[in-house]
Structure formats: C-alpha cells, structure tokens
Amino acid sequence: MLGKKGLKTKDEDIKNLAAIVGPKEILYHKEDLISYESDGFTIHSHMPKAVVFPKDTEETAKLVKYCSDHNLPFLARGAGTGLSGGAIPLNGEVIISLVKMKRLLHVDLENRRAVVEPGYVNLKLTNSISDKGYYYAPDPSSQSCCTIGGNVAENAGGAHCLKYGVTTNHILGLEIVSPSGDIMEIGHDGIPDAPGYDLLGILTGSEGTLGIVTKITVRILKNPEEKQTALAYFDDIADGSQAVSDIVSAGIVPAALEMMDKTAIEAVESAAFPVGHPKDVDALLLIEVDGISAGIEEQIDQILDVCEKRNVRSVKVAQDAEERAKWWANRKTGFGAMGTISPDYLVQDGVIPRSKLPEVLHEIHEISKESGLRIANIFHAGDGNLHPLILFDSKIPGETDKALEAGSACLEACANVGGSITGEHGVGIEKREEMHFVFSEKEIEAQTNIREVFNPHYLLNAGKLFPSPGRCGEVKKELKTAAAAE
Amino acid sequence: MLGKKGLKTKDEDIKNLAAIVGPKEILYHKEDLISYESDGFTIHSHMPKAVVFPKDTEETAKLVKYCSDHNLPFLARGAGTGLSGGAIPLNGEVIISLVKMKRLLHVDLENRRAVVEPGYVNLKLTNSISDKGYYYAPDPSSQSCCTIGGNVAENAGGAHCLKYGVTTNHILGLEIVSPSGDIMEIGHDGIPDAPGYDLLGILTGSEGTLGIVTKITVRILKNPEEKQTALAYFDDIADGSQAVSDIVSAGIVPAALEMMDKTAIEAVESAAFPVGHPKDVDALLLIEVDGISAGIEEQIDQILDVCEKRNVRSVKVAQDAEERAKWWANRKTGFGAMGTISPDYLVQDGVIPRSKLPEVLHEIHEISKESGLRIANIFHAGDGNLHPLILFDSKIPGETDKALEAGSACLEACANVGGSITGEHGVGIEKREEMHFVFSEKEIEAQTNIREVFNPHYLLNAGKLFPSPGRCGEVKKELKTAAAAE
Numbered sequence: 001m002l003g004k005k006g007l008k009t010k011d012e013d014i015k016n017l018a019a020i021v022g023p024k025e026i027l028y029h030k031e032d033l034i035s036y037e038s039d040g041f042t043i044h045s046h047m048p049k050a051v052v053f054p055k056d057t058e059e060t061a062k063l064v065k066y067c068s069d070h071n072l073p074f075l076a077r078g079a080g081t082g083l084s085g086g087a088i089p090l091n092g093e094v095i096i097s098l099v100k101m102k103r104l105l106h107v108d109l110e111n112r113r114a115v116v117e118p119g120y121v122n123l124k125l126t127n128s129i130s131d132k133g134y135y136y137a138p139d140p141s142s143q144s145c146c147t148i149g150g151n152v153a154e155n156a157g158g159a160h161c162l163k164y165g166v167t168t169n170h171i172l173g174l175e176i177v178s179p180s181g182d183i184m185e186i187g188h189d190g191i192p193d194a195p196g197y198d199l200l201g202i203l204t205g206s207e208g209t210l211g212i213v214t215k216i217t218v219r220i221l222k223n224p225e226e227k228q229t230a231l232a233y234f235d236d237i238a239d240g241s242q243a244v245s246d247i248v249s250a251g252i253v254p255a256a257l258e259m260m261d262k263t264a265i266e267a268v269e270s271a272a273f274p275v276g277h278p279k280d281v282d283a284l285l286l287i288e289v290d291g292i293s294a295g296i297e298e299q300i301d302q303i304l305d306v307c308e309k310r311n312v313r314s315v316k317v318a319q320d321a322e323e324r325a326k327w328w329a330n331r332k333t334g335f336g337a338m339g340t341i342s343p344d345y346l347v348q349d350g351v352i353p354r355s356k357l358p359e360v361l362h363e364i365h366e367i368s369k370e371s372g373l374r375i376a377n378i379f380h381a382g383d384g385n386l387h388p389l390i391l392f393d394s395k396i397p398g399e400t401d402k403a404l405e406a407g408s409a410c411l412e413a414c415a416n417v418g419g420s421i422t423g424e425h426g427v428g429i430e431k432r433e434e435m436h437f438v439f440s441e442k443e444i445e446a447q448t449n450i451r452e453v454f455n456p457h458y459l460l461n462a463g464k465l466f467p468s469p470g471r472c473g474e475v476k477k478e479l480k481t482a483a484a485a486e
Numbered sequence: 487m488l489g490k491k492g493l494k495t496k497d498e499d500i501k502n503l504a505a506i507v508g509p510k511e512i513l514y515h516k517e518d519l520i521s522y523e524s525d526g527f528t529i530h531s532h533m534p535k536a537v538v539f540p541k542d543t544e545e546t547a548k549l550v551k552y553c554s555d556h557n558l559p560f561l562a563r564g565a566g567t568g569l570s571g572g573a574i575p576l577n578g579e580v581i582i583s584l585v586k587m588k589r590l591l592h593v594d595l596e597n598r599r600a601v602v603e604p605g606y607v608n609l610k611l612t613n614s615i616s617d618k619g620y621y622y623a624p625d626p627s628s629q630s631c632c633t634i635g636g637n638v639a640e641n642a643g644g645a646h647c648l649k650y651g652v653t654t655n656h657i658l659g660l661e662i663v664s665p666s667g668d669i670m671e672i673g674h675d676g677i678p679d680a681p682g683y684d685l686l687g688i689l690t691g692s693e694g695t696l697g698i699v700t701k702i703t704v705r706i707l708k709n710p711e712e713k714q715t716a717l718a719y720f721d722d723i724a725d726g727s728q729a730v731s732d733i734v735s736a737g738i739v740p741a742a743l744e745m746m747d748k749t750a751i752e753a754v755e756s757a758a759f760p761v762g763h764p765k766d767v768d769a770l771l772l773i774e775v776d777g778i779s780a781g782i783e784e785q786i787d788q789i790l791d792v793c794e795k796r797n798v799r800s801v802k803v804a805q806d807a808e809e810r811a812k813w814w815a816n817r818k819t820g821f822g823a824m825g826t827i828s829p830d831y832l833v834q835d836g837v838i839p840r841s842k843l844p845e846v847l848h849e850i851h852e853i854s855k856e857s858g859l860r861i862a863n864i865f866h867a868g869d870g871n872l873h874p875l876i877l878f879d880s881k882i883p884g885e886t887d888k889a890l891e892a893g894s895a896c897l898e899a900c901a902n903v904g905g906s907i908t909g910e911h912g913v914g915i916e917k918r919e920e921m922h923f924v925f926s927e928k929e930i931e932a933q934t935n936i937r938e939v940f941n942p943h944y945l946l947n948a949g950k951l952f953p954s955p956g957r958c959g960e961v962k963k964e965l966k967t968a969a970a971a972e
Binding site: 108109110111112133168169178182184185186194195196197198199201202204205206210222223224225245248249251252291292293294295297298299353354355420421422426427431435438439440442443444446447449450451452453454465466 | 594595596597598619654655664668670671672680681682683684685686687688690691692696708709710711731734735737738777778779780781783784785839840841906907908912913917921924925926928929930932933935936937938939940951952
C-alpha cells in the first residue's frame, strides 16, 4: 500500500510531511496515488498531491498545521466509500488518510458508550461487543468496510435508521483537529442538552469541511430481545407505498422498512445473494420489528394485516436468524447489484414526506421514460429516503450527462414536494448545484459563514458541500466533461 | 397587560417601535415593566427599556431591524419560565415578547408534524391533537404555561425525555429572524440527514443568542397503546440509584424514570397534590413504561423484579389513568413544592453518567452538610439529569451567596465525574462561570465565534451563555451583590 521506492523527491513539502509521519507512511508517486483520485462517486476524479497516514491525533495535528502554515490544500479520508465525492481531491489536496488510526479505545457497557478512532470500521464495533449483548446501530450498506470517522463526516444512515436514527443520533463526543491544527473536544458524552451551542451537531455531517475527527465517542445499544422480519410482495408499487404510510400511521415504528421495485429485484436476484424473490412483482417491502419478545408477534401480525388491506400478493416471515441474514445480505447488495444489469449506474439520495411516496415514485417513473434510462428504486421507505438508481452506459456518447440530468430531476421532484436532496449520502461535489433546490442564497451564506469560522483559509476540503458561484459553474462543466470523456 | 396611559413619551425609539406594532402593543412605563425584570431565575433582575408584542413574523423582523439599525440591545421572551435567567434584560434590552404569536398554524397527522408560532403553549399542542390519538413529547414541568418558542431556545427537556429525547429531537424546522432582521428558514422538515450544516441543531438550545424563532415545525407522536406507571419506595437511596442503572442495563427504556429523595418527598407531600408517599423512606422511583399493549406487563414485572433485588421496601402499580395522573401532578409540583418547606430555593441542573449516581448523590449530601443548607433531590434519574434543590432563606445575611456556592459545587461534582453543568435548564446568566468546568478557553472561543457569525453586533441577548472575561467577572459580582441585597 505504501510507496515502495523510498523517499526520492525534491519536493520540500513531501519531505516535511514525511518527516512528521515517517517515510513509509506517505504516498506521492503517481502510480500509488491513482486509487485516491476518487471515492464511491466514481464519475469524477482528481490527482492528490500526496497521501499521508498519521498514527495518532498528534501526528494528524502536525500534518494539518504544516498544511495550514504552508498554504497546502488538504482533506481527510476514511475508507473512500462515500457516494457524493466528499473525499475527492478537487484541488490536488494532501490526503490525510485515517485508516491507520483504527483502534477501539474504550468500551463502557454500563454507560452504553464506546470510544473509537476514526479509521475503525463500522461493523467491527458491533462484532466486538455482540457477545456481551450490545451493538452499534447505524448500519450503512457499506458497513463492513466504511469507517466510523467517515460515517461522522457524512452523517451516514442505514436500513435501521427509521427506528434508531442516523449517525448524529449516536455520536456523544468528538475529538477533532481544527483546520489550523488545534486539538479540541466537542460535545459532552451523552448529555441530553449539553451547554453552549451544539457543535457536535454541526461537526457531524459537515462532510469534512470543518475539522478532522480523531476520536469518537459513540452510543452503543443493548441487543433487542427479539427480532422478526417479513417480506411482502405487491403487484402494484402504489399499494406497497400506501402500506408504508399505513404501518407508520398505525403507531408501529419498525426497526427497518425497506422497499425495492421490480428493476431492483431483478438486479439483486442476479447478484451474489439471490433469495428467490418473484421477479414479476411490482415491489417488495422488507420489514423488521424488534424489541422485547412479548410485543413482537402482535406487531408483525398488525403489519401483515395492513399489507393484506393494501392488496399484497403474498407475505412471509423469516423462520430463523439464518433466513433473516440471507434477506439482509440480498438487500445490502442492492446498489452494487445494479452492475449485473447495467454497465454503469448513478445512485441518488432524495428525501420526501412519507405521504408523498406514491406521487414521487410516479414522477421518477416519468423521468425514466423521458430520459430513456431505466431507473431502479431500492430505498428506506419508512424514512421517505429514496434511492433512485439511474442505469446508463458511459460508453454511449451523452448518456452520462443524461444520467446526471435524470438524477438531478429526481432530486428536484423531491424538493418540490417539501423534501430534500440528501438523506444520508451527503452533498459532496455531486449535489452542490442542487443545494439551490432547497436553500436560498441567504441560507447558503449563513452556512458558508460558519465554514469561514472553522476553516477561514479554506484549505480543508474546499469546493465541497456548497455551490460557489462562478467557481462551481466551472466545476460542474468540468465534471460533465470528465464524465462524458470516460 | 398593556400600557394604559397611551403613548406619552419623548423617547424616539419608543415612538418608532410603537409605530411598528401599534401603540397598544408596547409597554414602557416603569410600573408595567416590573414583571419583565426577571424570569424563572428570580435571584437576578434588571429593568428593560420596553416590551413589545409583535403579532407576526414581519413585525418581529421590523422590530429587530429597528433595534439593529439603532444599536438597541434586544432579546426575545416567551412565558418567562426559564430557570437560568436567559430572558433577563441584563443590558436594559427591548424585550420582544412572543406571547401574542400563539397560533397553531398547521397539523399534518399523516406525516406526523405540526407547525406552531413561538408563543404557543406547550401543553396546548397535545391537548389539541389528543382526541385524534397524537401528542407532543417534550414535557417540561412548566408545560401548562411555557411556550414552544422558549422550549426551542432552551432545548427544554422533561420527565419523558429518557425515552423520547429532548426538544431538539422533536424540532423539524424553524423560521427565524436573524439578529439583523432577515427572515430565514432553517432545517428541512424531518429529513434524517439534511444537506449542509446542522443549523437547526445550533439554533435549538442557543438560548436566544443567535436569532428569534418565529415559526416551529415539530414532530408529533402517536399515543402509545398502553402505559403502566409504578412507584417504588427505597429505605436507602443508594439502592434506588442502583435500581435505575439495573433497569436500563436490563435493556428496558422506560418512558420516564424519576427519583425523589426524602426531602423532596416531604415537600411534595406538603404541597398541592399529596398522594400519600410514606415520609420515612429515603427515596422513591416513579417509573413509567409505554408502548404496544402486549409487552407492557412483562416490562413492568421485570422492573419490579429489579427493584426487589435492590431491597425495595414496597412497590405499587397505578390502577388507572386517574391514579397515574395524580402521581404525575404530585411529581410536577416538585420544584414549586419546595416553597412549602423553605422560604427560598435554588434549583440546579447537572448531568452525570448514570453509573455515577450513587457517588454524586453522596457528594451532594456532603455539600449540604458543609454548607449547612438542606438540599432536596428530585430528578430525571434515567437520564442522569440531577436537580439538586438548595433550600435557603434570603433574609439571613450571606445565605443566598452560600446557596449559589453550594449550587456551583454541585455542578463541579457533576463535571468532575465526566458530566456536565446543564441537562435541560440552560446556562443563561446563572451558569456562565461554570462553563469553565467543562470547556477550555479554545472551546469557548469556537462557540463565541459562531455567535459572532449570527450576532456580529452582539445586540441580541448579550451577556448570556458564555463567560466573557472581565465583563463576566463584574456581572458575577453584581449578581451576588444583587442577590445578597434581596
């Protein structure tokens, strides 16, 4: 992973950065940098100046201070699984990779918290405490490789966020390195209404633009006594959407309430973990309830009743943990599975009030027809968090542009019904322009003023999250050109 | 309530402010202003310049713009029930009272949200939707008179926040007037991970220092199918504290888990709603569980089992809604009830990790002995949110100072075990100096820099929330002098 050629460079900055982390903890040769040109938003890429791997907070602070003092753009990177381009080095940044800061520092079961370094992988936390009956709730589909530091930056969600909330609801405290290299503690572990302004909230989901997280105190939860998981197949997606609304209206808060449409089902059944979903249904719901044993049967019965009333074709309940795990593995292949039915795909991430599901799904169908591109839908229906997957072939001239436009149209449809342009993937470079769908200039300015406070020289992760008039026009153009050129 | 003498003044500012709201919607005679000198933190008071009552957002914006353009300090006030002095006009502010902006603007049951004006009283919301089976969760003890605007400013909590979270967990969107008079929308109704920085989080709990809230979109919840409420009496408060930890460790999240110690029981049994608690017990727990019917009995049985193991003297379960309501009325008289056993009292508001309850309660007992002042404890035990009530007599020279010192010592004890200085009452003017217990200078500076962004001329609610070196030293002195002089 690290540069094999030793430190043979005349670049003073590289030498000085290497002096901080050691010569083996820096990459700067072009061939070593290629895999850092992009992240999960592969439509765009840019070459970084170097990648450095600090081993602790102090080294991170020194690297940041060096960059800040020498006017070098820089950004932090976790596993690089982000879907909106937040870790792409638009300005030839020095990438501070946090993957070597990956320790579980402390577990306090009594007070339900754990302290991890930012490079610690999401799923490892649950794996390390599950034998004691605990788990970490936010579960993005990439949880087996994404880092908790990256989750904090993007305020990551997941299938079980309907009941348990997104990352911000599980972060109790942070240690950060500010863009000028100061180490600060943010938040007060688990205080319901901590004194002062909610910096913890501002930092979480700030997409790496306000500071670099070096330590994270997270909330851990007791495993529910029981879980039940059901699948419901619908001949009409409108019935399925209505069932989603009805379930929540009945006062049930399922742990997860996921929907896949026909195209999505076709994809996951062609991918690594098929489970035999009928391919001729219009949509399916994957529903999980959890809690103490006594109430679970009743809840699942109530849910199945609702589905019956909405003309469900058939329902089934997982017979054991193994069957449940298979259904989830199938669901979690979702985005990647698109590769089995399309050369390229673009995943979007809009949010709408639950009651607008039928309307917006219809609208997305229309966008698909107009653009001539297939759009699959696989999403957190309970949250109203849509993930239209726009299928395209980048080899066909103009089709990448068409896909980007269709994606943007989907987000506009969400914004038009009082929704928003991201539910969990962030804005990054992908949706900067779409910020105008939901914010006025004044509202954007209020936010960039806050960035100014933390990041006054704008060296940390510049060009992300906000449209910047003039500059962003160019970047958008550049992005489209790059995409079209692939 | 309004000035009876018509507008007879030579003060140009008063005339101009009156021109915005109309001559009947301004108070400026000294005798009309007396009840606005203080709020629920009665130890301190200061005369405002005037009190104005806008009827809508536009008038509020005009008032703010006038103050901003004419360099007049100003602040917003709801019902004035705040316990940390956040609405006290330290600098002779123009008080913008929001009590006439008290409409319920919109209820959307399907998407579980309601839109209210800031002067709308907390309990009215639940009352207006309860017949349809819904309620608004945050329930501060003052809920029958406090306003939702004030709740947002203070990020108010309540007895049921253990399971349902404090105000910030229930706010989906805000309309605010910025300190320069601009109207802005903040947040995106119910989006799990809204794009951009979490301004909604920063505004909520900012204690009226960043803007004036003029419209609030709140989350409403479906009534739980069933509730069960139990009382458990302990001969040793340490056993009761341990039971709190054990209940939560068992994986149960009660809707409420409240504790009262012997002195608190003495007070509530002497107040308006006695329910016959034995006065010789050392502590009681008031425990409520809610949810779907099927699981409730089992949960309450599990809780009673835990109490048995911790040497409970006796337990009882409320036989019906009426008995439950009586127990809660008794609990909610808590703070006020202190008046029946002491001429004056000071309520503190510290937070600690649950596991530290026995240790910190012991410490508070020591503080009581050292100061020679009785301290009652009535608090949200499940959250680790302590409310030591320091009983004193302001007529005895020096006793007010002693009470303030004992209060500060209680907060220091909380901070020392990794806790914090406020769980729901805010910092206001009361706990400015105690911010040093939990924040470094740099961390405080990061926060005041944010205030600077929103409130650059520092005309809105100045002197609150943060210690300001030099100035605050003086204010603290002034406060103690004022208190001692009472």
